Amino acid sequence: MRNFFARRDSYDDLDDSELVALAKADNQAFGELYSRYLKKIYSYVYRRTGNTHDAEDLTAKVFMRALAHIGAYEDRGLPFQAWLYRIAHNIVANWRRDQSKHKIIALDDYVARSLQSEAPERLAQESEETTQLMAAVRRLPEDRQQLLLLKFIEQMPNAEIGAIMGRTEGAVKSLYHRTLLALRDDLRLLSDSASERYIDGTKV
Amino acid sequence: MSSQTELNAQDALDAITRNLQAGDDVDNLLTQTDAASTDAGELADIIRRLHAVLTPAEPSRDFADELRADLLDDEQGMVLRVRQMPARVHVAAILALIAGCLLFIMRRLFGSDAPQEIQEEAVATPL
Structure with a gap:
């Protein structure tokens, strides 16, 4: 039964675990969790999907699923956000499996950023480099993409990333190293193929 | 690459990332690292x-507000929670509903007559 008497005017002073306990019966408490994590989850999903439409659709699914399952949530010492990120990761993974054609990159924010810039030629080059880098990131295996997003967008420490990904801190460091090496190799290949020019059908 | 060298490289890259995110100097760290x-x-x-x-x-903003409204709508929240209940709970609820419907129908069809018929049968039956 819904505990209406437990509702409060403000949830600001509660930590996540207290909020989760309340949210099992009180939607307003869940609303506070939503406020705390919407931007993080949206950012994560947006960078994984590459477009606003899918990011909004999947972000909504993440919170709907979280709301539906919060009654069964058990505090096992991991941060609440680790649970949310796992839901987001699973939903994005399912979405990617369902996609017959993979979209490569979200252009909208890059275009917006470009418009603010001064030198068009430099911007075009920067935009191309950015596009190549993001395309290379999206070619990485799922777990490596997840690692980069948690590390750069969320700026999480390795221990927290490990909690979300189910790895030790050392394993996260190692995976990060291998991810950077893979990105470097991928970008080198792109750079090499871009430097090959054809004149009248002849490679020069 | 030996394992110790690899561990050093991992630590160095981790430190470079943290310094960059903190807005600290990275070049200084790079000079201390064996770049080769x-x-x-x-x-x-x-x-x-x-x-x-x-x-x-x-x-x-529109998306954030709309989703919040959807999530915090009590009816929607209740529907979601019910929808995500375990399958055995759904099965039990459906069986209970069917049993209730059958009971209701039987009472409507035979409710007023059934006891009288039983009494009449009891009377008519020779001992």
């Missing part, structure tokens, strides 16, 4: 580019 064996310079450049590109994205 770890490719630290090249990888640090990739880290810089990732740091510049992988920035948080903001959801639109």
Whole structure:
């Protein structure tokens, strides 16, 4: 039964675990969790999907699923956000499996950023480099993409990333190293193929 | 690459990333790193580019407000919670509903007559 008497005017002073306990019966408490994590989850999903439409659709699914399952949530010492990120990761993974054609990159924010810039030629080059880098990131295996997003967008420490990904801190460091090496190799290949020019059908 | 060298490279790249995110000097760290064996310079450049590109994205205000309204709507929340209950709970609820419907129908059809018929049968039956 819904505990209406437990509702409060403000949830600001509660930590996540207290909020989760309340949210099992009180939607307003869940609303506070939503406020705390919407931007993080949206950012994560947006960078994984590459477009606003899918990011909004999947972000909504993440919170709907979280709301539906919060009654069964058990505090096992991991941060609440680790649970949310796992839901987001699973939903994005399912979405990617369902996609017959993979979209490569979200252009909208890059275009917006470009418009603010001064030198068009430099911007075009920067935009191309950015596009190549993001395309290379999206070619990485799922777990490596997840690692980069948690590390750069969320700026999480390795221990927290490990909690979300189910790895030790050392394993996260190692995976990060291998991810950077893979990105470097991928970008080198792109750079090499871009430097090959054809004149009248002849490679020069 | 030996395992110790690899561990050093991992630590160096991790430190470079943290310093970059904290807005601290990275070049100083790079000079302390054995760039030849770890490719630290090249990888640090990739880290810089990732740091510049992988920035948080903001959801639109309209989307955030609409989703909040959907989530906090009591009926919607209740529907979601019920929908996500375990299958055995759904089966039990459906069976209970069917049993209730059957009971209701039987009472409507035979409710007033059934006891009388039983009594009449009892009377008519020779002992």
